[in-house]
Amino acid sequence: MKISDIRLTIVGIPRTTGFVSKHGIVEVLTDEGLTGVGEMSDFSHLPHYSLDTRDLEQNLRELLVGKNPLNMMPIAKELLANFPESLYLYEKGSVVRSGVDMALHDLCAKYMGQSVAELLGGRHEEKIKVCYPIFRHRFMEEVEENLEVVRMQYQKGFDVFRLYVGKNVDADEAFLDRVEQEFGSKVQIKSLDFSNLLDWKESLRVIKRLSRFNFQLIESPAKANDFEGLYQLRVRVDQPVSEHIWSFRQQYEIIKRDALDIFNISPVFLGGITGARKAAAAAEVAGKGCLIGTTQELSIGTAAMAHLGVSLNNLTLVSDPTGPELYAGDVVNQRVQYEKGYLLVPDRNKAGLGIDLDYDLLEKYRVPDLCWANVSVHQLQDRTKTAN
Template sequence: MKISRIQLFPIATPRETGIANQHVIVRLEAGDSHVGWGEMSDLSHVPMYQFDIPELERMLNELLRGRDARNIAQIEDDLIRFFPDEGHMYSRSGLVRQGIDLALHDLNARALGVPVYQLLGGKLRDRMRVCYPIFRMRSVEEVEPNLQRVEEKLTQGFDLIRVYVGANLEADELFLKKFTERFHGRVEIKSLDFSNLLDWRRVAMALERFDDLCDYMLVESGAPRNDIEGLAQLRRRSRRPLSEHVLHIHHGWQLLSAGAVDILNVSPYLLGGLRASLRLIALAEAARASVLIGTTQELSLGTAAVAHLAAAARVLDYPGDNTGPQLYTADVVKAPVQYVNSHLLVPEGPGLGVEVDEDRLQAMTAGAQWTFGTDLAGVLDRTPKERPSARRGDSLQG
C-alpha cells in the first residue's frame, strides 16, 4: 500500500472564549483508494512563526511518496531524522510528526476496518476522565466570568476543571476562594497549572496560600522550563504530586532520574504522535511513575487520537486535559468526539472513528487567518484582546 499523495490544509478555528487557533489538517492517500487523516494541532503559540505550507507539503511528498504506508516504524524513524526534537514546549517538528503519525494510523486502521486502538495493541478502557480549562487571570475582573464559565460547563456535565495560575496571585486567590464557596462537592480541581511562569520558590509560597483555599489533585509546571533541579526542590516540599510536560524521551528520563516529578504529562503533539507517546508511557511504567495525557487543545481528529492512546495505555493514573472540541465553535468533522460526565469516550468506528467533512474543510481553509496579533499576554493566556486586564494595560510579570 504505497503512499501516493499528502495534502496539507491550514485552518483557523474560533474558541468560545473569543479567539481563534490555527491548525493544519493532513490528508494522506495510499493504494488504490485508501485515505487517512491527521492533525498538526494548535500552532497559535510562541514562537510566532508559521509553516510555509506549500514548501512543507512538497517536502513531505518528496520524502514519503512511494513508501509503504504500513511500515509506520520506518516512516517514523525517517521523520525523526528530518524533523528532529527541538527541545521546547511548542516544537513545530513534533507537530509535523504528529500529523503524519495520526494520518498513517487512521489510514491503516481504516484499511483493516478496525479502530486505531487495535493497532496499538487493544483496549484497556473505553473512556478517559478529562478536565475543562479555566484560563489564566491577570485581573480580579476576570474572576467572576470564569466562575460563570464553571457553572455553564457543570450544566453540560463537566465536574472537573484545570486552573491556570501564576500571573496575578490576588485574582487566583479570589477565584479559588469563591470557587470553593460556590462549587464545593459539585466540581473538582484537577490541577493548578503554573505553566512555567514562576520559579519554584514563588510557586511553593503560592501553594501555601492556595492550600488553605481549595482542594486539588496535583501541581503542573511549577518551575521555569528546563529547571529540573527547581522542580526537584519543589517536589520535595509539595504536599501534592507534581506533573511536567515531557518534551522528548530523554527529557522524560531526566525528569524521572532527577526525582523532579511524580507524573509525566504525555502529549502526542509534543512527542510526535501515538508511537512516541506509548514509549514515554512505558518509560513511566518502568520508573513506577504516573501518567496523564496532556493537550494543546486539539480538534476532534487529534482528540480522537488521544482517546485511542488512552484506551491502550497501560499506565494512566490521572485525568487528562483533552477538551478541545468543547472549546472550539467549529470543527472539520461531521460529528465531534463524545463526552459524558467529564469523560472522553473512545470512538469505536474504523480508523480514528471520526469522519472529515471535506466541504467544510475546504471552506475553513479558505478563511484561515491569524487572530492574536502582537498581544503576547493573549497568546500566552489563550484569552481575547478585549479581556478586562488588556483594557487596563496588563503586565506579563503578574
C-alpha cells in the same frame, strides 16, 4: 500499499473566547484508495513564527510518497531526522510529526479493519475522565467570568477543572474561594497549572498560599527544563507534581532525578501517537503514572488521544483533552462526544480514528497559511481575543 500523495489544509477555527487557533489537517492518500487523516494541532503557540505551508506540504511529499505506511517506525525515525526535537514544549517540528503520525495510525487501522485503540493493543475502557480548563486570571474582574464558565460546564456534566495560575494570585485565590463556597465537594480542582511561567521558588510560594484549597496535583511549576528545580519543589510539597513531556532527553533527565510523580503525555508534543506511547512506556518502567495532556485539539486530534488513553496501562489521573468543547466549529461530520465529564472513545466498530472529515467544513474554515500577522505575544500566550 504505497503512499501516493500528501494533502495539507490549514484551517482557522475560532474558540469560544474569540481567539482563532490554526491547525493543519493532514491527509495521507494511498494507491489502494484509502486515506488517513491527522491533525497538526493548534499551531498558534509561541514561539511567534510560522511555517511556509506549501513548502511543508512539498517536503512531506518528498519524504513520504512511495513508502509503505505500515512501516510506521522507520517513517517516524525519518520524520524525526527532518523535524528534530528542540527541548521546547511548543516546537513546531513535533506538531508536524504528530499530524503525519496520527494520519498513519488512522490509515493503517483502516487497512486492517480495526480501530486505532485495537491497533495499539486493545482498550482497557471505553472512555477517559477529563477536566475542563479555566484560563489564567489577569484581572480580578475575570473571577466572575470564570465562575460562570464553571457553572455552565458543570451543567453539561464536567465536574473536574484545571486552573491555570500564576499571573494574578489574588484573583486565583478569590476564584478558588468562590468555587469552594458555591460548589463544595461537587466540583474538584484537578490541578494548579503554572505552565512554566514561574521559577520553582515563586511557584512554591503560590502553592503554599493556595494550599488551603483542595487540588489534586501541581503542573509545570518550574521553568522549562529546570530539572533540579522540579525536584526541589517536588520534595517540598504534599501534592503530586506533573510536567509535560516534550522530548525523550527531557524525560530521561526527569527520571534520573526522580523529579516528577506524574508524566503529562500528549501526542502533539512528542511527535504523535508513536512518541507518546514510548514516553508512557518509559514512565511505566520508572513506576510513574500518566495523564493525557492537550494543546486544545480539534476532534481529529482528540479522538487520537482517546484511543491512546484507553490503551495505556498507567493512565492514573484525570486527563485534559476537552479541545472540541472550546471551539465554535470543527472540520468533521460528528465531533467527539463527552458524557458526564468523560471523553468517549469513538465506536470500536468503526475503523481508524472513527472520525470523518467534512469537506464543506474544511473549505469553510480554510485559511491561506499559518501566519499570525498582528497577533500579539500576549494573545498567543493566553489565547485572549484582544491584547491588554
